[in-house]
Amino acid sequence: MIQVVVADDEALVRGGIRMILEAQGDLVVVAEAADGEEAVRVVVEHQPAVVLMDVRMPVLDGLEATRRIARSSSATRVLMLTTFDRDAHVYDALRAGAGGFLLKSVPPEHLAHAVRVVAAGESLLDPAITRRLVERFVARPSPEVAGREVLAQISEREAEVLRLVARGMSNLEIARDLFLSEGTVKTHVNHLLRKLGLRDRVQAVVLAYESGLVEPGGGTD
Numbered sequence: 001m002i003q004v005v006v007a008d009d010e011a012l013v014r015g016g017i018r019m020i021l022e023a024q025g026d027l028v029v030v031a032e033a034a035d036g037e038e039a040v041r042v043v044v045e046h047q048p049a050v051v052l053m054d055v056r057m058p059v060l061d062g063l064e065a066t067r068r069i070a071r072s073s074s075a076t077r078v079l080m081l082t083t084f085d086r087d088a089h090v091y092d093a094l095r096a097g098a099g100g101f102l103l104k105s106v107p108p109e110h111l112a113h114a115v116r117v118v119a120a121g122e123s124l125l126d127p128a129i130t131r132r133l134v135e136r137f138v139a140r141p142s143p144e145v146a147g148r149e150v151l152a153q154i155s156e157r158e159a160e161v162l163r164l165v166a167r168g169m170s171n172l173e174i175a176r177d178l179f180l181s182e183g184t185v186k187t188h189v190n191h192l193l194r195k196l197g198l199r200d201r202v203q204a205v206v207l208a209y210e211s212g213l214v215e216p217g218g219g220t221d
Contacts, residue, residue, distance in 0.1 A: 003048040007039035036060030049119040070097030166208035
């Protein structure tokens with residue numbers, strides 16, 4: 001059973017998410033939180049696999065709550081939820097340690113799937129959120145030299161996989177694109193994450209754009 005905490009300042013939203021998740025059979029909501037401070041407290045108390053975190057909450061917003069959870073060395077993964085597909089805080093949330101980012105408008109079955117994906121240690125970005133992340137780098141004058149130096153540690157094949165990860169492709173989609181098995185792609189992803197000292201795919205996407213490996217609006221180099 002995958003244990004989940006739901007953090008949102010609207011009781012109706014929390015109740016709706018609880019109903020959606022607990023209807024699945026393999027998901028259970030162990031606690032709810034109405035603000036970021038309470039979210040941090042219940043995560044420490046219950047140690048759930050996933051916390052669904054609203055970005056904008058009183059007392060302590062979802063971004064700072066996510067940072068505190070990440071700093072606490074908790075095994076809990078954070079899946080950010082927002083109604084704003086152009087939210088200026090998307091990039092900050094990913095850097096804060098969020099393992100995924102979804103719009104509240106996603107179909108119920110997609111929300112349940114997202115929880116399972118993040119609980120399994122993968123990362124997940126809504127396509128609209130990926131576009132926002134890409135646009136975040138459009139105005140950058142040049143790639144960060146440090147990022148280029150870090151990428152020198154990975155092989156050409158791993159760099160190719162990283163480019164596709166940065167485009168929001170799943171392991172299965174990458175496997176089809178490169179004519180590899182899904183298991184081989186997963187191995188490449190794990191290797192590059194370890195070599196680059198990255199926590200998950202979200203951090204890999206950020207690095208790919210910061211280093212210039214992937215250019216906004218231009219696909220890959």
